Amino acid sequence: MTKKIIPVIMAGGKGTRLWPLSRSSAPKQFIQVVDEKTLFQETLERIADAAIYEAPVIITNQDFRFTVAEQAREVGVDLSAIILEPVARNTAAAIAAAAIHLKQTFGEEAILLLLASDHEIDAGRDWSDAVATAHETATSGKIVTFGVKPTEPATGYGYIEQGDVLPSGAHKVKRFVEKPQLAAAEEMLAAGAFFWNSGIFMSRVDLLLSELEAFAPEVHEAAAAAVAAAAVDLDFVRLDEESFQASPDISIDYAVMEKTKNAAVVTSAFAWSDLGSWDAVWKLGDKDADGNVVIGHATVMNTENSLVLSRASHVAVQGLKDVAVVASEDAVYVGRLDEAQQVGTLVKALALSKETSRLTETHPTAYRPWGGYTSLLNGDRFQVKRLFVLPGKKLSLQKHFHRSEHWICVKGTAEVTVGDKVMFVRENESVYIPQGDLHRLYNPGKIMLEMIEVQTGSYLGEDDIVRVSDEFGRG
DSSP states (O other): OOOSEEEEEEOOOOOOTTTTTOBTTBOGGGSOSSSSSOHHHHHHHHTOOTTTBOOOEEEEEGGGHHHHHHHHHHTTOOOSEEEEESSOOHHHHHHHHHHHHHHHHHOTTOEEEEEESSOEEOOSHHHHHHHHHHHHHHHTTOEEEEEEOOSSOOSSSOEEEEEEEOTTSOEEEEEEEOSOOHHHHHHHHHHSOEEEEEEEEEEEHHHHHHHHHHHOHHHHHHHHHHHHTOEEETTEEEOOHHHHHTSOOOOHIIIIITTOSOEEEEEEOOOEEOOOSHHHHHHHSOOOTTSOEEEEEEEEESOBSOEEEEEEEEEEEESOBSEEEEEOSSOEEEEEGGGGGGHHHHHHHHHHSTTTTHHHHOOSEEEETTEEEEEEEEETTEEEEEEEEOTTOBOOEEEOSSEEEEEEEEESOEEEEETTEEEEEOTTOEEEEOTTOOEEEEOOSSSOEEEEEEEEESOOOTTOOEEEEOTTOOO
16 A cells, blocks of 8 residues: 555646636636746646655546647656546546546555645745645545645635644644635735635545545445446556446535535645636736736736736736736636636537637647647638657547648658558658548657648538547547
8 A cells, every 4th residue: 555645637628717718618728827837837847746646646537638648748747647527527526436447556544645636836835835734634544635825815715614633733723614705805814814715635445435425325326336347448547438438527625625513724825826807817927017917928008907917929918907818829818807717607608609609619739649639720712731740649530521631841851651662751842642542641750740631621620530540549
């Protein structure tokens, strides 16, 4: 049995609150928001010390499985397992399945650390001390939550009231408080015994499972059946869909934490944010003399207390105050920072329109097990993409019924199969793939292969792909 902490990272969910950078196919944990690394990658690096932590277990879904694997590879963090939820059932069922998996893999006394993949945390001394205290407290038989010392009367977070102190230095949980109105939040801030509920917790696996069995038996039963009937697919553990679907849709807070008598809270002042809105990004960012946070390709003039972020075109903002201006490759959001919590409502309106629904769903850059692509230009009967293929990876052997393709190599060397011919395409060389011909792209080199792909035809959808052979098991 390991004595190390086993991190379990929740990495599912859909992206709406940081639109237009986040989309349903590219939620905030997998995109670059403030730094060059994604929030998911920062989470991985936070628990990368092999002296303290085992390799993490990731809980995600079918759509993000290759993104998880690729982003972990980019930062050099090995994963213990990637567990795939077949349907969304909130956090209780997912955590139950992960705990059962850990029990089978590491033993029932293993210590689980649950982390969200989309939080910004200053992983300094305060964080390390909180983890150490939580570890001692969890080992003694408590389910430990992490309470963050509030810096303002925030209404977007739940709160925890601490009770009597425990021998480890943690406290018993006196009660949990739902997201409050402003007056109640101000009262709790003044009282001093209330802390933001970070959604992070630590527990022995056997205690967590016994509490789930006692307070949420249907969740425990469904998760156990889903793990028992799970299938191993490449590097992924696919939970059984029929079993998992039988679980109630309930959070771990409602299922266990608000009912157990074994809840404890470790309080700390480490900097923490769930980055749930653009005003949260502004609060976290480095501000200039006028209170502006400027990220990416942007210039501001006569502007105060604003967030201006662009990953694509250069954005110039003049004469504004207290606003967010966020530009992605294909959409721009402009709104007041004090209304940033309402972006989700705007995204719902966009999703209802045929003309704008795609802007809420797909991101211009999509990751695949072999690398990915970025959509550069779309027109009538044509589109242009940048393909990036990892060293040693190959696309499926495939054909298209409705389009032909031109590939131009801009970096690296490509091995291209077209029909029964195999050829090498080097930088500044190109190849044509006629409509209906079997073809494959392979990177035999040691560096990233980059190709410009020009598609022409009557239908250019991603579903016009017939895979004849695929090393990643895709149909």
